[in-house]
Amino acid sequence: MELRFGYDTGEQIVDIPEKNLLGVLIPNPVEYTRTGAPEVQYSLEHPICSGRLEEIIKPGEKTTIITSDITRPMPTDLVMPLLLDELYKAGLKPEDLTLVYACGIHRMHTLDERKKLAGESVFSQIRCIDADTSNWVHMGITTRGTPVNIVKEVAEAEKRICLGNIEYHYFAGYSGGAKAIMPGVSTREAVQSNHSLMVEPLACAGVLEGNPVREDIEEAGNICKIDFILNVVLDEHKKIIRAVAGHPIKAHREGCAFLDKLYLKEIPKKADIILVSPGGAPKDLNLYQTQKALDNAKYAVKDGGVIILIGSCKEGLGDRTFEEWITQSPNPHSIVERIRYDFQLGGHKAAAIAMVLEKADIYLVSELPDDLVRNIFLTPQPSAQAALNAAFAKLGKDATILAMPYGSSTLPRVKIRRES
Template sequence: MHVFELPYGDSTIKLTLPDKGFIGEFYPRRQSTTDVGDVLIERALDNPIGTRRLEELVRPGQKVVIVTSDLTRPCPSDVLLPHILDRLNSAGVSDEYITIVIALGLHRKMSVEELQKAVGKEVYQRVRVLNHDVDDTVHVGTTGRGTEVEIFRPVAEADFRICLGNVEFHYFAGFSGGAKAILPGVASARTIRQNHSHMMENGAEAAHIYDNPVRMDIEEGVSFVGIDFILNVVVDEHHRVIDAVAGDWIKAHRVLSERLEKTGTVAVEEALDIAIVSAGGHPKDINLYQAQKAIDNCAGVLKPGGRMILLARCPEKFGSETFRKWMTSGKRPAELVEDLKRNFVLGGHKAAAISKVVLKTSEIFLVTNEEFAGEKLVGIECFSDPVEAIEAAFSEKGADAKYAVFPLGASTLPRIK
């Protein structure tokens, strides 16, 4: 028997699985370096890609905005921000000219306690920290694809914009990070909806970036306001920085995305009957809205009719009221996909993405907290006991079922060799 310990919320779940049919346990590959954290961050800031150093670009008296992620993202803002603030101060920009904006997209506003946790208490006391407000935006232009670009006023009106972020696979924008800090990060609901509607087009998929319609629309939209400097990182399962780039908002992001594709893409010998996937623990499984990314990443290695078992604690359950309504609608997966094609709805797009996976494979087994396990979801059967989910999957697929384990599903992109 094989024993696995998989991330689940802030802890782990231990699973015992048979030797027979085992294809492998797959993690992202790590770059061969002993440098982590502050060393990598400082090296990136000392050697920016496509620009001069931050302290050589910014000028005293400029209103500087730093855009960073909320707590649903594993971006270590509290680690990155002191490095940025030190460089700004050394260039003569005092703290009173600096504002940190939390890029919420359409997520809920963060409390004072959450803001302090996100940026660090010392930073919170030093500079102004704001939640992005989707209702306080400025129209800055219209993309060639018809997206009306409306950006949070303090960001649009800043003299100098810095964006922080973590880069990981994104199921329809190719990768997170880069310009996504602005769009959808600090955009209006209308802008986000119009941009995300392109997810149904060809090329809108994980690790696909150069002719990805969503990414191209994002970057055209952001070009109307511009980003003066980025610091983007890759983090491991312990939220430690293991890679970093800084500099130009497109060139630096491309470099880190290409590195991540090389390390995060893993080859699986053959198609699977069963994929056992952890979203990767907190915050990747804070709700089903976030955990969905692991579903999309790992679905491509399943046979038609294959079974995915997803481990995601989901203490915040759905993460979106619209998503909840779609997932509990009682409709068939094919109906949700058709509904989205007829009328694109944010929140509904996540339900349709799950439904597309279900239509290609089969119903997903979700191992989650006991309260959430009582929900009746489109295309998903919920379990609070992982053993029951495992037994049900092997009962369906047989004792000879080929299976593999993906402990960090949101950070791994498996492909058939």
């Protein structure tokens, strides 16, 4: 069987013996009546547990819209014209509006990237800026001790609207909702405090209730009050098939429930070999982002197995602290030990990779130099096919395989058999 895995804007093609293949984890079939712009428009006209924007926002109120940066597949350029129409109906003028790209701890955008994200029309109408975390306002502190330090343009707004796409997040449970505020427009100190909660047991993909990271994020979103959200769920082709708008938590929960119907994948058992890709650009820009697919794959691999991670990582490792931790540690276990007493943002990603390495080998198909890949405890492979051949050589010709072409989105879960 020939399978294709997204790799930057292209593909990696792999021939897999059908007798070895336990399954291909593609989205579940779900029913929906609208897609794209009509679905977004419908959500704006039918907000969840909230009034429409024209009922919430008064003419002249300074309103900030927070949206995702270039490392996320959120189609801001499609959503923003519809949102602007609603805001103009509410009596706002272009000078009342600012679009802020939630860069978090990621790099700033180029001018062309900011234009592309917003779309030419929106970019020419309203102010579109990156979140500058060097200029922030302290708004409070959560019960778990996270400082709510928010970039000035967001903190001083009279109304705040958060955009985002909903997918699984390896320790916040899901993306979307208040994540636009924390970590999106928060200082590094604040993000580090929040993310340090990732070491707790319930901080994992697909978990909301009792998840300390998600609860801390949403408390920050209450302190820096979110007035309205507009979140979307994308299919494997990055097309909007569900949009939810309105209350920052209740609307988000409906989006998460839909995501589960689409991407939560029950598997009969774990496999010896996992072939996984984030799905191509922009999710595989660097190893820092590509890691999210790896973390989902860990739920499907047997102890002692091999995960073949397919991602271009054409921009390198993606974070200075992450690079320091993963390149200068003597072995993976030392990273796992370090994160328990010396939590650092960036180091947490290195620790996440190290924890997978304690369970399975990782073969990486990327544009990173082979020496660098070996130095970070991974095994470089020139192609996905070569990686599979190497995995067979290690584990034997009868090794079982699961394929995850959309690994950042799909969450495997071993089916629980109940005795009759």
